Amino acid sequence: MTAPKAPADQEAPHRALVELDHVSKYYGNIKALTDVSLEVHAGEISCVLGDNGAGKSTLIKIIAGLHRHDAGTFLIEGEETTLANPRDALDRGIATVYQDLAVVPLMPVWRNFFLGSEPTTGSGPFKRLDVRLMRETTRSELLRMGIDLRDVDQPIGTLSGGERQCVAIARAVYFGAKVLVLDEPTAALGVKQSGVVLKYVAAARDAGLGVVLITHNPHHAYLVGDRFVLLKRGAMSGSHTRASVTLDELTRQMAGGSELEELSHELERAPAPTRLGGHPVPGKPE
Template sequence: MKVFAGEVHCLLGDNGAGKSTLIKVLSGVHQPSEGEVQIEGKKAVLDSPRAALESGVATVFQDLAMLPLMSIKRNFFLGREPTRSLLGIRVLDEVTTTKIAREELKKIGIDVRDPDQPVGTLSGGERQCVAIARAVYFGAKVLILDEPTSALGVNQAAMVLKYVLQARAKGLGVVFITHNVHHAWAVGDTFTILNRGRSYGTFEREQTSREALLEMMAGGEALEELSVELSEMAHQDQVKAQFEAKKRSTPS
């Protein structure tokens, strides 16, 4: 699997296909049992999430790694807060954090009146965008998004997809993990299909179609078997209903 700058690479697969495991390898949570990770052509040992971040690989997981009761600006920095000296003691630079958080969020279309408000007051789509903006601000070269639209409504999902395209326009390589083919097709340039931990292959947008991706994801044979099984069940139900109707109409 190769990810290039200025490209949205969609990683597709049903539940249990191995998407999250692969992403944990790329983000330094797990070590690969086979193969290796290369960044800009050189082998990279991502033995921790911090090592991945320092190499320019930022991951936005489904749970977003955000603290709902903490302010938007504190969540934006979260462990990398700018500080200033006060009587020889390093303290949080409130002015700088407020200014940067407000400016960066405004770039993605979120105009917060108060960066000190709890991040839990934002919608799900807005929180996803905050997490993405945070990764971009801190210099990510590759942005990995783990199911960013899975629990969102239509409008919120559209907001996230719009920012995915903005990240691509800024020259980032974006890995977009999803089992929603419609969302992937809306933004994707390249598609890799996983099924039970194995790759079905990688396809350029010009080489495939949304319908073909859906069939490979679900497994064409499995869908055909399911269709036959459902047809048989419907036939049995129909026969049973006819028998019951005939039984009721027959005089005792």
């Protein structure tokens, strides 16, 4: 008798939206990335942590289609691929929000929301930008993400850093991103503004996107992260799920615990010279 067939969701493991398997990138003799692996699943946040020079920027550029990997496997929804350019990445549902945001400060919020993808109305010589649609869509999409701006006509440069990050996240969600890559979104923000941004990062996750959060702050990563990849000098120094690591351990690994212990011993204050009979020991500085 033939055994009953397993349900579809038990036949194969949940497929990642994006998967990097032992990916490497070289610039001549320089190894920018070596054997880095990363999984990004729908409704999850994968955090990539590392200091300056750890390889985070190179990893972003590979996922965003700016650079091609030289070794390893890059899969999008289970299909091995090599992205030709950033437009190719966007067409495959990968949106990247860089730290500088690439906005035009003097343009209104709605104009920046649709920058490069402006809808039009009319035809021929009467073709023009559909300003009304852009204003209404921007306002409604920001509200849907829980972002209540005073006025979408105000220049985006008048918004706080956190508000600009939130507009960029809402824009990516509206234009159909499946994977959202965020480059150090809280790096230049204070505690309150960082909290606002992390709230909307979580909102993107709850909307079903797979999120890649690039950061050097383990506290921010642990607040929202489901998976953690640590980079050091272009190589992986750790890979964890949330259930397998504590914040203290993540912070220790991020800070280079053993290296800090060695450094603390080196920086310890030398003991004061002992005295004999109230006089300095010969050969010892006073």
